[in-house]
Amino acid sequence: MSLVVSLQHFIFVSAILLSLGVYAILTRRNAIMVLMGIELILNSANINFVAFSRFGGMDVNGHLAAIFVIFLAACEAAVALAIVLNIYKQFNTVNVDEVATMKD
Amino acid sequence: MFDQINYSLQFIKPELILVCTLLVSIILDLIFKNKKIVIYFVIAGLVSSFVSLLSNSNVNQHLFFNMYAVDPFSHFFKIFLLTAILGIVVFSMFSNEVSEIKSRKGEFYYFLVALTIGMFLMSSSTNLIMMYLSLELTSLTSYLLAGFMKEEKSSSEASLKYVLYGAFSSGMMIYGISIIYGMTGSFDIFAINIALADGVTSLALLISTVLIFIGFGYKISAVPFHFWTPDVYEGSPISVTTILSVASKAAGFSMLMRFLKIVFIDPYASPSVNDWGVLEIVPIVEILTVLSVLTMTLGNIVAVWQTNLKRLLAYSSIAHAGYLLLGVLTLNNEGYSATLIYLVVYLFMNVGAFLIVMLISNKIKSDDIDSYKGLGMRSPFIGITFSLFLISLTGLPPTAGFIGKLYIFSALINKEMILLAVIGVLNSVVSLYYYVRIFRNMFLRESLPTDKEITLTLGEKILILAFAIPTLILGLYFAPLVEFAHASVSMFAGN
Numbered sequence: 150m151s152l153v154v155s156l157q158h159f160i161f162v163s164a165i166l167l168s169l170g171v172y173a174i175l176t177r178r179n180a181i182m183v184l185m186g187i188e189l190i191l192n193s194a195n196i197n198f199v200a201f202s203r204f205g206g207m208d209v210n211g212h213l214a215a216i217f218v219i220f221l222a223a224c225e226a227a228v229a230l231a232i233v234l235n236i237y238k239q240f241n242t243v244n245v246d247e248v249a250t251m252k253d
Numbered sequence: 254m255f256d257q258i259n260y261s262l263q264f265i266k267p268e269l270i271l272v273c274t275l276l277v278s279i280i281l282d283l284i285f286k287n288k289k290i291v292i293y294f295v296i297a298g299l300v301s302s303f304v305s306l307l308s309n310s311n312v313n314q315h316l317f318f319n320m321y322a323v324d325p326f327s328h329f330f331k332i333f334l335l336t337a338i339l340g341i342v343v344f345s346m347f348s349n350e351v352s353e354i355k356s357r358k359g360e361f362y363y364f365l366v367a368l369t370i371g372m373f374l375m376s377s378s379t380n381l382i383m384m385y386l387s388l389e390l391t392s393l394t395s396y397l398l399a400g401f402m403k404e405e406k407s408s409s410e411a412s413l414k415y416v417l418y419g420a421f422s423s424g425m426m427i428y429g430i431s432i433i434y435g436m437t438g439s440f441d442i443f444a445i446n447i448a449l450a451d452g453v454t455s456l457a458l459l460i461s462t463v464l465i466f467i468g469f470g471y472k473i474s475a476v477p478f479h480f481w482t483p484d485v486y487e488g489s490p491i492s493v494t495t496i497l498s499v500a501s502k503a504a505g506f507s508m509l510m511r512f513l514k515i516v517f518i519d520p521y522a523s524p525s526v527n528d529w530g531v532l533e534i535v536p537i538v539e540i541l542t543v544l545s546v547l548t549m550t551l552g553n554i555v556a557v558w559q560t561n562l563k564r565l566l567a568y569s570s571i572a573h574a575g576y577l578l579l580g581v582l583t584l585n586n587e588g589y590s591a592t593l594i595y596l597v598v599y600l601f602m603n604v605g606a607f608l609i610v611m612l613i614s615n616k617i618k619s620d621d622i623d624s625y626k627g628l629g630m631r632s633p634f635i636g637i638t639f640s641l642f643l644i645s646l647t648g649l650p651p652t653a654g655f656i657g658k659l660y661i662f663s664a665l666i667n668k669e670m671i672l673l674a675v676i677g678v679l680n681s682v683v684s685l686y687y688y689v690r691i692f693r694n695m696f697l698r699e700s701l702p703t704d705k706e707i708t709l710t711l712g713e714k715i716l717i718l719a720f721a722i723p724t725l726i727l728g729l730y731f732a733p734l735v736e737f738a739h740a741s742v743s744m745f746a747g748n
Binding site: 217249 | 382386389393396397400403404406407409410412413416417420421424425427428430431432434435438439440483484487488564
């Protein structure tokens with residue numbers, strides 16, 4: 150039995166990653182964990198880009214898009230971690246539920 | 254290839270000037286202790302960008318291998334955005350929240366320049382990756398601006414909520430883009446349009462459209478992607494709240510409008526002014542209708558219970574996004590130009606209202622609606638101008654708000670969407686209730702004996718008048734604005 154890796158497999162992996170990312174964002178209360186969930190979502194998009202570009206017979210744009218998204222994930226992590234660090238200084242916690250001074 | 258780039262560069266001088274302003278002001282901020290130098294340099298950069306923008310009118314070009322469009326539509330938005338940002342730079346100079354942070358004051362102003370660059374790119378992008386990157390440039394800068402007062406708990410909390418919601422929605426958006434890329438093989442929205450018209454699976458297309466709309470919906474704070482709005486608006490410095498509610502919302506709308514017009518319109522039918530010929534593969538008008546009705550209704554109804562003025566204005570700005578979406582969903586020239594008119598009107602009345610809230614919070618350190626009791630009697634100037642802005646936000650004549658709403662509703666009626674127009678008018682009635690509550694507190698309630706009179710300096714009065722006079726004049730003499738808006742969308746169809 151030989152296993153041929155095709156486009157479907159990649160799309161499955163990316164869909165699973167996306168679902169895991171959304172699950173992490175919805176259930177984790179630690180801000181760092183939520184950020185990890187966001188990284189998962191970005192990477193699932195990256196897998197899609199590269200897989201479509203490789204198997205869809207498309208141009209190299211997909212690879213380039215993936216590189217841009219990787220750069221962007223780095224920028225976003227830098228900004229978000231700075232903000233989380235500041236939250237820790239102010240609230241002494243990074244639990245997103247406890248960071249709630251404003252209420253309806 | 255170099256020819257194309259060289260050719261393109263001559264049309265993006267305003268953007269290039271802004272980039273140079275950003276880089277030089279970062280260096281100036283490092284060298285000089287006196288941050289005034291940075292502020293004046295930023296103002297000079299913005300003004301010279303404005304001048305070069307004005308000399309750039311009547312261009313209709315696709316640049317950088319179809320990634321970037323300089324056309325009347327983006328020209329309109331760039332003038333709008335620069336006016337808003339210049340207004341807000343001056344506005345911030347009066348803000349105690351910004352001025353009290355002496356060491357990082359320069360930072361605030363060059364972030365504003367970075368934000369402007371991001372919004373310029375948003376209004377001109379015609380490529381999905383370009384759109385995504387410019388949206389992120391705007392968002393990343395806004396996260397930092399929202400948390401600018403990092404010693405304050407509320408501001409830090411605002412930036413955390415903003416970054417989490419923002420990163421989540423933009424992540425969903427890039428996933429949607431990746432699916433569209435898989436289906437059409439391109440990031441160029443014109444090529445995507447042709448691929449869609451030639452037929453693609455509609456379920457995957459529907460999913461990816463919805464995912465991309467999460468990104469747009471978060472930027473324009475449409476329900477159900479609005480959860481960040483009240484907290485971020487309340488926690489951020491008021492000048493940042495103003496930018497988010499006016500400039501970055503307008504940039505989001507410019508990107509949304511261009512995306513809708515190019516991607517979901519039948520490329521083979523020749524569009525007429527009143528009917529562009531929407532592609533039937535995705536129920537795009539229905540999606541927009543649901544978004545718009547939800548947005549204005551929820552915004553207006555929740556605003557009724559608010560006691561903090563910044564929060565109240567946050568919900569009111571959600572409601573206004575709903576009215577703006579009403580203009581967008583008609584998908585014809587009239588609706589689009591009505592949206593542009595409404596945005597300009599909204600700029601003056603909303604910045605004016607936030608300006609007064611900021612000046613009062615500078616003096617009495619409170620945004621609570623109860624602390625406005627008897628304000629109209631104590632300082633009639635504030636009372637009268639604030640009432641003018643509130644009347645305009647409600648949409649009553651003879652103010653600019655009335656003209657904005659009039660054009661949106663008449664576009665809906667001409668498109669025979671009477672029910673939506675009725676829902677819009679009913680929503681304005683609800684909004685009257687909470688705006689009048691502020692008015693009642695100012696004029697019909699007694700102030701506490703401990704309340705002091707609020708005196709404004711001459712500069713502050715002039716700044717308020719700079720927003721109040723256009724709000725009044727655009728309600729009476731609006732022909733030039735209407736013509737400008739019509740001319741800006743005429744490239745989409747017809748003459």
